[in-house]
Amino acid sequence: MAAxxxxxxxxxxLKKELTKLAGELAPSTRGSAFISWWTRVQLALPRALGQDHPITQRVLAVEWEKPMTIGGRVFPFGQFSEAAAREVIGLLDAAVHELDWLAAESGAFDAAGVDPELWEFVAADVQAAHWGKTVSQTALFTEDRIRRWTGQPADLVGEKLMTAVFGKDGQYRMGAIDGxxxxxxxxxxxVAMAVRNPAAHRIEDRADHRRYALGxxxxxxxxxxxxxxxxxxxxxxxxPTHPDATPSGQTPTADSTR
Known part of the structure; x- marks a missing residue:
């Protein structure tokens, strides 16, 4: 929920900053304040709602520069359109309400309980309630990182990958006793078989998709x-493609594992 x-x-x-910018005398789309604001909007909205959300798409498609016609030709001249500013203020307000609705629908979820790199990879999908994609991206990230971190070949996937890493002869076994x-x-x-395989081979349509994805x-x-x-x-x-990689099948030395 904190995220x-x-x-x-x-x-x-961002909405407050745009309101302030719009109230200034002849604000420019080429000024540092607007460039900073617009860059942050382009980063924040896809993360908040997803790249394909209608609000994100509408904001990113806004034409900011007010046109000027000279001799029948139209030229932008760097001053942003007040109409565009009003539209985006309304869209950002709608984005806040949409985020509130998504939070209420999905219930409390604390990202602090998730591996930080994994969360960074799937956060936009979770926040946009793209549950099917959350599952597939979770499986993709997990398998990719385990493969890379342990130096396994790129064509080793799924069950065979997990056995090579965590199985009886794996070099990254976990736990204090055999059980x-x-x-x-x-x-x-x-994770490899029950989570990854369905996500890779079919579209899940289930009433408990959120609970399943977060699980x-x-x-x-x-x-x-x-x-x-x-x-x-x-x-x-x-x-194997990394310049510092340990060749597959070779036991990492103490120096090479740091």
Missing amino acids: IDRTRQTLVT EREGWHRLAMG ALGAASLLLTQLRFEHGDRLVDRS
Whole structure:
């Protein structure tokens, strides 16, 4: 919920800044204040509502420069249109209400409980309630990071990847005793097979899609969190395409894992 609150406050601030800019005498679209504001809008709205949301699309398509006609030809001259400013103020207000509605519909969700890199990757989809995409992107990120961090070849995927990393002969097994190690291996297999496979092969249409998506996110986050906890000092990008990669099948040395 904290992430949604911060996003909401960002949109409110952007709306206030535009209102102030619009009240200035002959504001310019080429001035530093407008450039800074517009850049932040272009970053914030897709993160808040998603790139394909109608509000995002309308704001990003606004033509800011007021045209001037000279000799039958139309030229922009850097002064933003008051009509465009009024439109975007209204759209930002609508974006705030849309975010409130999404938060109320989805219920409280604290992003602090999710692996930070994973959350950064899926935040826009969660906040836009794109639950199917949340699941597929969660599975994609988790598999990609595990493959890269442990130096597995690019064509090793799914069940085989998780077994190579967390299985009996894996170099990144987790847990203190055999039962725990097997449990973490099975969790990784579940993320790969029960979460990744359906998301990769079919569109899920279910009434509990939000709960399902956040559950998938939680399972993947738990796996990554434990991997960081037990092997954090070894987790660098050592994929075969990376210049510092350890060749697949070669045991990393103490120096190469830092």
